[in-house]
């Protein structure tokens with residue numbers, strides 16, 4: 001089996017990370033509004049990339065506040081350096097369990113450099129067999145795995161992305177994480193007819209129960 005797992009709001013409490021980044025630079029006079037506005041300007045600087053980096057964000061913040069760009073950047077980097085603190089508390093134990101039962105692929109869409117930075121600063125990098133940063137290829141995503149599509153299991157929180165992967169890979173299994181602390185979605189797109197879980201321990205039980213036929217899966 002090959003497990004294709006999303007990062008933000010599935011394994012990572014991205015809301016808590018953003019709050020910590022804002023809190024970290026609040027001493028430079030950055031409140032929630034300034035943080036959100038400068039973050040958006042940072043990712044919009046290069047329209048085709050729509051990506052984030054701390055140097056650019058620190059420069060933009062420094063023009064709006066009294067802060068020194070180097071100091072702001074150091075603060076942002078120090079928080080990102082503690083990425084494991086922003087993973088959901090069940091994420092690493094789940095991946096540690098899962099790695100014995102199949103291949104783990106972390107798949108993230110959009111902001112490729114920023115996704116890479118977050119993942120490489122966390123222990124997830126060591127547990128994953130592969131990390132894919134797709135950028136904007138949402139509608140044409142091609143995954144060249146040798147395993148047949150029937151053996152792919154997607155885990156994601158985002159209903160739009162799940163709909164897209166269901167369309168692209170209809171023979172695969174699609175599961176949803178819907179964390180209480182997760183990203184809030186428009187009720188119109190939130191309706192999905194896929195197994196949905198609020199914690200990875202329950203998803204683990206579901207995998208144990210439903211993958212018995214697969215010889216590579218041992219039920220523990």
Ligand SMILES: [Mg+2]
Pocket residue numbers: 006007008009010156157158
């Ligand atoms: Mg996500």
